[in-house]
Amino acid sequence: MSHTCNYKPKIGISACLLGKPVRYDGGHKLNQFIKTNLENLVDFIGVCPETECGFGIPREQIRLEGNPESPRIVGKKTHTDKTERLSAWIQKKIMELKTENLNGFIFKSKSPSCGLYSLPVFTCNEKFQSTGTGLFTKAFIKKFPNIPAEEDSTLKTKTQLNKFLKNVFPAIKFNYMEKKMNFPDIINTLKSHSNPESIKGMARFGINPETALGVSMPTLRSIAKTAGKSHSLAEKLWSSGIHEATILASIVDDPKEVTESQLENWAHDFNSWDICDQCCINLFRKTPFAWPKAIEWSQRSPEFVKRAGFALMATLAVHDKKATDNQFNILFEAIKRESTDERNFVKKAVNWALRQIGKRNLSLNEAAIRVSKEIQLTNSKSAKWIASNAIKELTDLKVQDRLANTKNS
Ligand code: SF4
Numbered sequence: 001m002s003h004t005c006n007y008k009p010k011i012g013i014s015a016c017l018l019g020k021p022v023r024y025d026g027g028h029k030l031n032q033f034i035k036t037n038l039e040n041l042v043d044f045i046g047v048c049p050e051t052e053c054g055f056g057i058p059r060e061q062i063r064l065e066g067n068p069e070s071p072r073i074v075g076k077k078t079h080t081d082k083t084e085r086l087s088a089w090i091q092k093k094i095m096e097l098k099t100e101n102l103n104g105f106i107f108k109s110k111s112p113s114c115g116l117y118s119l120p121v122f123t124c125n126e127k128f129q130s131t132g133t134g135l136f137t138k139a140f141i142k143k144f145p146n147i148p149a150e151e152d153s154t155l156k157t158k159t160q161l162n163k164f165l166k167n168v169f170p171a172i173k174f175n176y177m178e179k180k181m182n183f184p185d186i187i188n189t190l191k192s193h194s195n196p197e198s199i200k201g202m203a204r205f206g207i208n209p210e211t212a213l214g215v216s217m218p219t220l221r222s223i224a225k226t227a228g229k230s231h232s233l234a235e236k237l238w239s240s241g242i243h244e245a246t247i248l249a250s251i252v253d254d255p256k257e258v259t260e261s262q263l264e265n266w267a268h269d270f271n272s273w274d275i276c277d278q279c280c281i282n283l284f285r286k287t288p289f290a291w292p293k294a295i296e297w298s299q300r301s302p303e304f305v306k307r308a309g310f311a312l313m314a315t316l317a318v319h320d321k322k323a324t325d326n327q328f329n330i331l332f333e334a335i336k337r338e339s340t341d342e343r344n345f346v347k348k349a350v351n352w353a354l355r356q357i358g359k360r361n362l363s364l365n366e367a368a369i370r371v372s373k374e375i376q377l378t379n380s381k382s383a384k385w386i387a388s389n390a391i392k393e394l395t396d397l398k399v400q401d402r403l404a405n406t407k408n409s
Contacts, residue, residue: 008043009169014108015046022048024059031152036222049113049136053089064112064121068130071121090139104168107137109153116151181227183236190244193219208272212243224251231257250279255286270304273345280311298334303343310349317356328357332371340380351386358394362403369394
């Protein structure tokens with residue numbers, strides 16, 4: 001079988017690891033690392049023994065108790081013995097899974113039903129006596145001893161995942177680390193992570209939800225890792241217009257290949273503050289155009305372009321370790337001038353830049369407080385807010401202590 005065949009291994013997995021709300025408290029244990037790295041390569045078959053056997057949600061937490069060789073499943077608080085019900089379901093489920101022809105199974109660690117390694121088994125007097133395996137998992141590995149099985153706690157690195165995949169399907173020379181995600185893969189993955197609830201949450205934070213899918217930043221970072229750095233991929237992602245794809249573009253792009261006209265085009269396209277900030281943080285600040293654009297954009301009228309100017313100032317204050325105090329002193333002029341812009345996304349960014357510069361070292365802290373006091377005298381609601389908020393943070397004892405103790409401050 002070749003590396004390019006379309007066959008996808010079938011992997012059983014504890015359903016809570018896929019983000020299904022099946023835990024005793026109605027929550028889940030989404031494992032973003034496993035999901036993002038494997039979902040395009042395998043077909044997952046989610047299984048939740050406790051929910052599927054009818055324990056319900058929410059339910060009492062359970063644990064293993066009694067003879068370590070054949071422990072029983074018992075309610076943590078009520079001590080009700082639930083072994084019969086779960087065991088009956090396990091017998092049925094194991095027969096069902098036989099027809100699935102699974103190539104592997106990923107179990108949830110620390111679960112009395114699903115855990116594979118080192119689960120505590122208690123005595124009836126609630127004392128720890130030894131370690132064992134979850135009831136479902138024990139039956140599974142007994143019935144299918146040749147199906148590779150692991151638990152999430154041992155699949156935390158790409159090397160561990162790769163090793164597992166090789167066991168899962170040894171006929172394929174399978175090295176997913178060599179397989180980089182391309183543009184269609186990424187768009188499909190983003191769409192598969194679409195979450196309408198998150199989109200509502202984004203809108204509450206003032207993020208433009210128009211083309212958003214509701215994908216979280218940790219997921220985007222995980223996808224970016226698998227995609228690797230690529231300027232051409234970044235261009236395609238940006239052109240897609242999908243909210244999260246544009247943020248991803250700023251992570252995967254190679255700053256060495258970014259041109260000034262690209263920066264201008266992207267800034268022109270900004271329609272949401274988070275895209276603006278992510279581009280400045282992830283990409284723009286690493287290009288040779290960062291300093292000139294910070295000053296130039298701070299004078300432009302469009303709200304998000306002006307914001308980008310101040311967002312660049314803020315990120316340069318945090319990340320550009322080689323910059324001199326004088327470079328930052330020059331920026332105070334733009335901060336004073338634009339502090340009267342009443343637009344929310346500009347106001348917040350001006351304040352952000354002022355605070356970050358003022359937290360760089362003691363001398364800039366003094367200068368930023370002085371500038372804030374000047375701004376405070378301006379007859380503008382926005383200027384007064386920017387100044388008082390910045391003074392509060394810059395004069396805070398913790399900030400002052402940190403600056404006083406920082407070398408070369
Ligand atoms: S660990 Fe197993 S039994 Fe517990 S919620 Fe997850 S899938 Fe269900």
